[in-house]
Every structure is written in C-alpha cells, then in structure tokens.
Amino acid sequence: MSTRPYPAPRKVLFFSQDGKLGDAVVNTAFVAALRARAPDCEIHATVAGATAAFWGQDARLARLWRVQRPGWLETVRTALALRRERYDYIVTWQRLRKEKSKLLLWLARPGRVIDLCGLDGGPPTHKVAACAAALEQMGLPGEAELAYDIGMPPCCPEIDRMFAPGREVVVVNLFAADAWRNIGAAQAAELLRGLGALAPQAALCLVCTDATAAAAGAVLAEAGGAAAGQVVNCQGNLPRLLRLCQRADLVISPDTALIHIASAYDTAVVGIYQNNGVKEVEWGPRSRLSARVLSDCPDSLDGFAVADVLAKAAALRAAYLD
Template identity: 30%
Template sequence: MKWLKRHLLEWLLNKRRKSAFDPARVKKILILRNDKIGDMIVSTPLLRELKAAWPDVVIHVAASSVNHDIIRDCPHVDRTVLWDHGSLLYNLKVIAGLRRQRYDLILSMSLRFSPSYQFYLKLLGGRHLHGPRIAKYGTTTGNLGMYDHTVDYPADRHILQTYFDALGAYKPENIDYRYELYNVDAYAGKALAFVAGLEDSYAGLVCFNYQGSCANRTLGKEDAAALCRQLADRYPDYAIVVIHPPGDRERAAAVVAGSDRANVMLSFATAHVLELAALVRECDLVVSPDTAVIHIASVYNKKVLGFYVNSGNHRWFYPMCDHFRIMLSPTDSINDIDSQATISAIDELMAT
C-alpha cells in the first residue's frame, strides 16, 4: 500500500513543464502562513527582509483568522488573504482566487504532508514552489515534481533560519532575524493605564502566563499558583501579573487566589492580541510555556523564561532575545519541571 501511495503521489504531483528559477523574474510571491499566532510572529523577519531585498516584489500572505491581526498593519505585505481550515468547497474557492493571481513563487512553511494539502499546493498553480522536505509514504516532498526547491528542517537550529533557506536563490543577504509587531500603540491604552496604576507600588512587572498550546504544555492551577507564590516571595517589590487567554479569566483568577500573595494580580482582560503585546512591552520578565507569548516578548527583547516539553521545540522555537532561559521537562508535560530550578533560572535572568 505504501508503494502504491508513493507512486501515485509522485505521478499526480509532478510538474511536466518546469522552468529554471530566475530571481530576477519573480514579481509576485505568496507566503502560506495560515496557522497560529506564534508562527506568524516568527515569520515577520521573512516579510521584512524579503521586501528590503526585493522592494518591487508584490508580497501576499495567506493567513488564518487566528493570526491575521499580527500582520494586518504590516508595511511589508501588499495583501493578506484569509484561508482557514474549512470544507473542500471552501478550500477550492480560496484556491481559485489565489490561482488567478498567477504567483511566480509560492513558499509553503507547513510541515504537514497530507495528500489533500499537497494537492491544494499544486492547484495554486504557482510558477515555482518552495517548501520543507518532509518524508512520508516512502517518499519525500523533494521527490514531488511540483516542488522546485525543498530543504530539510534541522532539529539543532532555530526554525526561522530554515524558513530563509527555503527561499533558495531568492534568500536575502545579511539577514536581520528580529521579530516585529505593527501598530501596537493603537491598542496600548488599557495596558498603559494598568501599568500606571502599579508604578507607585512596585519596582517592576513580571508577566506570568500559564496557558500553553495544549494540555501537556499548560501549567496546572496548583503548579501555577505555587510558582507565582515563590516568585512573589522572592521579588516582593515586583508585581506578578497573571495573563490569560480570552474566556479563561475564571481560571486565571483561581491561580491568583491560590498564590495568596498581594503582589500577585490578575491582568486586565485582553480582547485583542496586540493589547496583550502592549502589556508584555511594559514588563521586565516574561514567564511562559512555549507559545506565542514567548515570541511577543522576543519582539521587545524582554528577559524570557520558557517552559518546553521534551519534543525538540526548544531548538526550533527558542526565544529570539538577548537573555532567556529554557526549562526543559524530562517528560511530555511541563508540570514535571522542577520548581526550584525554575526559580534559580529566574534569579539568573533578573541579575542580568
């Protein structure tokens, strides 16, 4: 069966008429980033550096409704197209609209090798397709003729470097890997008012996030409360601000109550990701599981302590800031990370 799938994929996803890749002929690019908030933030240097190297190129980004707000005001993107995961009819309608754009280069950054996703890529009809080299069904994307350039995603370096390598001959030189966010000031009112109310009482702010991307990457209420209590006792002149995703305020309040410390407090409710970014911008230290909060903190070069499960993400998605510490769980749950080692790592960060 695997043999049949391999040959069927390699036959159907071939490209009979291929032209040599000439960077000078690339006038319009589509970047596929219709996934999560953190993935979009990590990709912002790609948008900036492409536009700086090729100022006349038209850059379109396929975004999801989840991460669209990250680049809504991005000056490096000429158009954003919403493409969520939907029905076959919905996907074909989006693809038809994108196909009419006649892209010279399409960059896929997804590590999915599902037959449906690969067929969607072919239907987009770009002149050139670049992306990751993924192994499945006894073959790799590099063996699919529709791809012009594929690259391995090494586990020992930040994934952003591989995103740039996937551009092949279109890769800019002298790359600046800084993340960006755009128009945060327009959403900063609540954060500035919140911080202003704390300035007379505290020397600084620690932003504490317990929520991860899934259950095993989320701190339990008791563990989160205990860590907040330790932080509050260790740094009594700092406000420990517990942030939370929309709709989870009750749980965040339980973490604050469980800490039983006056300098542990609940953040204001953020209705927009850039309201959260505005708060993170005002903090001195960010403590968080491996999620978008770490990437937001990296935008502002904050000190970051990140909790990671032992899956390799600590190599692909480590914080892109000057001062950070990674707490790596010995298991697939961040709740198994030693709390005393965490406090020691925070002490190191606070001393820098």
C-alpha cells in the same frame, strides 16, 4: 548578467492559515528580510483565525487570503484566484497534509514552490532558520541573522494606565493551546509565591483568555497575599497582548506565542519546555536575555522545577536591573 538561478521575487505568497500566532511572529523575520532585500516585491499571505488579525495590521503585506476551513468549492475558487496572481514563489513552510491545501497549491501553479521539508531531516534548528532557507531559495541572502519584526504598533492605553512609569512588570502565562503544555495549579501557585518574594515591588500579571480566566483567578487566590497580582484577559485583544509583552520586564511562559512576542520586543524571557531535545531548540526565545527550563518528560511539562524557574528569573532580573 544576473547569477540568480531563479527570477528575483516580484510577487510572493506564504501560508499562515494554521491560526497559530506564535508561528506568525516567527515568520515576521521572513517578511522583514524579504521587504529589506526585495523592496519592490508584493507580499501576500493565506490567513485564518488569529493570524488574520495579526497580519491584517501589517502594512508590508499587500493582500490577505482568508482560508478558514473552506469547503471544496471555496478551495477551488480561491486557488483559481491565486493562479491569476501569477506568483513567482509560494512558501508553504512545511509538508502539506490536508487534501484541500494540496489542491489549492496545485491549482495556484506558482513559478516555484519553496520546499523547506529538507530542514526536518537534520539536527533541530530554530524555526527562524526556515525563513532564511526560504530567502536563499529565492536567490536572496538568507545567511545573515534574522530578527522578528512585528508590523503593527503595540498601542494600548489601557495597559499604559495599568502600570506606573518605571515600575517593574513581570508577566506570567500558565496556559497553552494543548493541555500537556499547561502549568499545573499547584506549581503555578508555588511559582507566583516565589515571584512575589523575589520581586515584591513588581507588578505581577497573570495572562489569560475567556476560557482560562477562572483558572487564573483560582491560582492567584491560592498563591495568597505574597503574590499580589492581577489577571489580564487578552482574549480577542491583540494590541493588549502585544503591549503587555512589550511593557513587561520579564515574561515567564511555556512554549506559546508569548515567548515569541516577548522576543520580538527583546523582553527578558524564561521559557518552560518539555525535555525532548527538540522543542526548546526549535521554539526557544530569541531575546538577548533569555533562559530555558526543561521538564522531566519528553511530551509534557510534568516535573519541571519551580526553583529552576525562579533561579533563572533571578539571574535575568539581576542583568536587566543592573
């Protein structure tokens, strides 16, 4: 007789419609473990924005439900369609705040909602712990170490042509969704000059989007010839971003999706975080070779030391070049 307190998962839906690529990469640990521990389970997800493209390439998901700023009528229609799916479990990851999301969940009426709000009450843990907790609430083993597992091949011939085989590649990201997580222009130029001196033979790449391309170019120009490099625009090109992070030997970034993408490929990472004792724990890198640098402020990157970043980068390079 089964000792499970709840039925084994036959069909599961998880929420991923916040549009945050980094969160989606973290949640690949849940998808991979669920597929391994319940191979017959049918996995669905609600998606929006960047997560729609990300999960759309993942063959482990049977169906995606696009929830992109729906109106009330669309919310009800989607919820009733979800209700007909008869999910054993719906995983929301965090407490729902929007009334439309609450209504959608109530109308969907799953067998059980996976409640992870209790994780917020204790000391900070990495966000991947929520993946393990969700599995445990389904009666599946969750205590084993989980790993990110991106379900789409990082194929981009353009990136492969950009670098000669065997050449060291250092990828730097200066920009985040929130301005307070951006690296300022003066510190950015100092960082690029330092990297140029530290790894003069490496290909130095500055990642940007359409909105940050001009700023990235200006920083590269300010850094001067000692930091000869190139700007790589990954706007709307997920394969380019994935392959760049996989091809890189080292990624340096504030708390953004690049930290988690690089971790998924076990690329060496230096993450830069605000100094509040939480963010660097919850969203820290998970590569075998990784380091964290903290700012002077609890709510911004103000005051982080470029010298600390360069020292961490030098230590990681010594390890992967050994």
